[in-house]
Amino acid sequence: MLNRVSVLIPYKPDYGERDILFKWVNKFYQNVLPEVEVCIGESLSEPFNRSQAVNLAAKKATKDIFVIADGDVFYDPIILTKAIKLLDQHAWVIPYGKWLNVSKESTDLLLSKEPQWPFPIKVESKEKTFKNKQFKPISGVVVTTKKNFNNINGFDxxxxxxxxxxxxxxDAMNTLCGPYKRLDNQTIYHLWHTKVGSKGNPKIQDNNKLYNRYAALRGNKKGMEKLINERND
Structure with a gap:
C-alpha cells in the first residue's frame, strides 16, 4: 500500500536550523517509511512560496497517492495506512486530530538520535491551540489522490x-472534489524551531484578499473552477 505514496515536502534551504530539521525528517522517511517516494519541492523565492514548492514536488511524483507533509513534521506511520483506506469514500484525509509541538529540549535530543518509530527517548510536547477552540489545523500532513490534486491544479x-x-x-478541494475526513484520534509531531508565522510575511494582506475570494466561492463549483483557471491567464 505505501509503495503507492509520494510524499511532497515543500522546502527552502536556510543553512541553519530549518535545514537541520529537514535533514532529520528526510532521514525519518528513509528509516521508518522506506516504501514511500519522497519528493522535495525547493522554492528559492523571497519570501518563501510554499504553494510553489508543493507544486514543484508534485511534478516529480510518480505515485497515485499524495501526502503533502511539512519538512518539520513526523508521525506514526500507521496514520498513512489508515488514511489511504479512507480515500475510497473521501476525497481527501487530514490524518490527525492532535498537533503536538515538541519542546526545544526534546527536539534537540531527537536530532541527536537516529530517526526511528517509536521514539528512542521520552518526548515533551504541548498541543497546538488557537484562540478559536473549534478550529483545528488543516496542514502539516494531508493525504489525497494525485487525481484530486490535479483536479484543483494543486496549490495557488x-x-x-x-x-x-x-x-x-x-475550499477548492471541498468544493470540487468533496469534503475531507479527519482522523481525530491520531497525532502528528512538530519539531521545535524559531517561530515566524504569517505575521512575518510582508504579503499576508494580499494573501488574505485572495483567500477571501476562495471563501466566497465555497460550494460554487463553476465559480471555483473559474477562480482556479485564472492562474493560467
Missing amino acids: ERFVGWGREDNAFR
Whole structure:
C-alpha cells in the first residue's frame, strides 16, 4: 500500500536550523517509511512560496497517492495506512486530530538520535491551540489522490510567502472534489524551531484578499473552477 505514496515536502534551504530539521525528517522517511517516494519541492523565492514548492514536488511524483507533509513534521506511520483506506469514500484525509509541538529540549535530543518509530527517548510536547477552540489545523500532513490534486491544479502560487494557501486548498478541494475526513484520534509531531508565522510575511494582506475570494466561492463549483483557471491567464 505505501509503495503507492509520494510524499511532497515543500522546502527552502536556510543553512541553519530549518535545514537541520529537514535533514532529520528526510532521514525519518528513509528509516521508518522506506516504501514511500519522497519528493522535495525547493522554492528559492523571497519570501518563501510554499504553494510553489508543493507544486514543484508534485511534478516529480510518480505515485497515485499524495501526502503533502511539512519538512518539520513526523508521525506514526500507521496514520498513512489508515488514511489511504479512507480515500475510497473521501476525497481527501487530514490524518490527525492532535498537533503536538515538541519542546526545544526534546527536539534537540531527537536530532541527536537516529530517526526511528517509536521514539528512542521520552518526548515533551504541548498541543497546538488557537484562540478559536473549534478550529483545528488543516496542514502539516494531508493525504489525497494525485487525481484530486490535479483536479484543483494543486496549490495557488499567487499566495506569496506563507499563510492562507492551505485554506484556499481546503475550499477548492471541498468544493470540487468533496469534503475531507479527519482522523481525530491520531497525532502528528512538530519539531521545535524559531517561530515566524504569517505575521512575518510582508504579503499576508494580499494573501488574505485572495483567500477571501476562495471563501466566497465555497460550494460554487463553476465559480471555483473559474477562480482556479485564472492562474493560467
